[in-house]
Amino acid sequence: MAKSAPSAHIDSWYAGSAAPLPSQARLQGRQRVDVAILGAGLTGLSAALELAAAGFTVAIVEARRIGWGASGRSGGQVIFGFGCGEAKIASLVGQALAKEMFDWSLEGVAMVRERIREHGIDAHWRDGHAHVAIKPRQVQELQEWQSELRDTYGYPLQWWDRERLQAVLPSPRYLGGLYDPKSGHLHPLEYTNGLARAALAAGVRIFEDSPVTALRRGATPTLVTTGGELVADHVVLAGNALLQRIAPELERKIMPVGTYIGATTPLPPELAADLIRNGMAVADINWALDYFRLSHDHRLLFGGRASYSTLPPPDLAGTMRRRMTRVFPQLAGVGFDKVWGGYVDISRNRAPHWGRLGDNVYFAQGFSGHGVAATGLAGRVIAEAIKGQATRLDAFAKIPHADFPGGRALRTPLLVAAMAWFKLRDALW
Known part of the structure; x- marks a missing residue:
């Protein structure tokens, strides 16, 4: 399968200072795996590593380059908790479960350190x-x-x-x-590339420059790209803010x-x-x-x-x-x-939005600025569910999430107006 000229990363200090990662082939033709993942960022790579270690065949389709989105551009801060804060989580699911989720967030921070050590990633921690x-x-x-x-x-x-x-x-x-x-x-693109190298070494296939144009749901869900199809028993949607109409019911909530x-x-x-x-x-x-x-x-x-x-x-x-x-x-x-x-x-509530669509399509989104650590946890939690232990994913699915008001046309101006109040509050007192 011939490799093509890859899409470039955006022009950032991260892209200019990271060790080069060889480009991967585009998806061509019909491929069959146990688990198909949309998005070669931290969530998708984390899930892939966990699943490959458990013996699943895994492939990732990425619209551009590995780490092209938030995973390779972020502030690089690895911190505990979730974007909404502990009190908000407690108000949504109760104090006992909120305490468990907080402890799991600490696991997410620890995972970053562990993976850097385990895979020898020079991420400048x-x-x-x-x-x-x-x-x-x-x-x-x-x-x-x-x-x-x-x-x-x-x-x-x-x-x-x-x-x-x-x-x-x-x-x-x-x-x-x-x-x-x-x-x-840490250096987020170096860390993401390091996870990708580890995933490739574990047998995960990663297809770059392969934007997904459709998700076919059913007993064997399929990710359709411009050049091929990835058929699987399970699909993981890890596109976050860049899903682009693949799952409208998810996009309405971020x-x-x-x-x-x-x-x-x-x-x-x-x-x-x-x-x-x-x-x-x-x-x-x-x-x-x-x-x-x-x-x-x-x-x-x-x-x-x-x-x-x-x-x-x-x-x-x-x-x-x-x-x-x-x-x-x-x-x-x-x-x-x-x-x-x-x-x-x-x-909308800044809490993590992780769960399933039907029985065999999994997703994680809504990281709300806490993504470097929480993405790793999300990948592990989804992998656990695919392996048959869904306790933690079911716990996160208990967090209620509302759509942003106004639909695609009006949600942005409505949010701009709301944010103006918070900025004024910062300025005045």
Whole structure:
């Protein structure tokens, strides 16, 4: 089967700095496997690794390149929990199940470390993550969260007051922070490519440049592409924000939200080391948040500036530079080598949306900004269900999810209007 010229990754620092991964063939003709997976991102690769280890024949179809979507473009922060927060999960499914789900989220973080070690992936892992406060009310919110995590979930974090935080993060912008030594950050495309190499070595077939045009449901569900068909006993939909009408009932429950990252020019090593002295990743807790970390080659990777209209903001590089210098005035005059973006798939309640369509089509979406760790967990949970143990997938399926109002035509303007209120709240108090 001849390989064709692959679609390129978007122009990002990740794509430019990752070790090249050989392109894979397009799907051609009719292929038969035990499990067919749509999407060669972290969810699909995680499920494939688990299933291949259990003896299933597995193939993945990817519309572009391995890791082309959020898996290869994200902020790279590996953190506990889910996008909606613990209290929201508890309100939806009850406290006992919420505690189990929280523990499973910690498993997701641990899985990242385990897979890096097991497969020898050079993903430039660094320990540590801090949520930081800009306003006094956010100091109170973080301290209350610290108490909740300790008392209800058995997960103690460190509270750093302004003086303690500035000893590590000498920025005038922050009043305190909640530090987690077990979370961390990595190069997401290197990590995704590393999982792909492991999956290929385990016998998983990956077809690139093979966009799925239809899902045929039934006893042997089939993924149809422009060049072939992948027939299986089980199908996994791991396209997240990029499903593109393959399963309309899923698409109605998520919204693609643009988020953007810039990589500065290389900084003098001493300056870079002084920005974040312990090498941790950092995120504030504004609704439209900033997040940042250092790269292995002494750049600052600075993210934020979400777009709820799916249109890139005007003067993106200039806006990102202004946001960056509010945090680090000492970087005035430093520019970005690359600025790029991608879609986060948010659910309406920001909770994970994982489950089944019928008996043999599985899905995971709605990672809502917590995808690097939660995707690995999702892949494992789906693989467990395919192997016959669906307890955890059934638990996640208990989380209720509503459609975004307005359908495809109106959901974006309605969300833009709603988000304006949260941004105003961040600005005023």
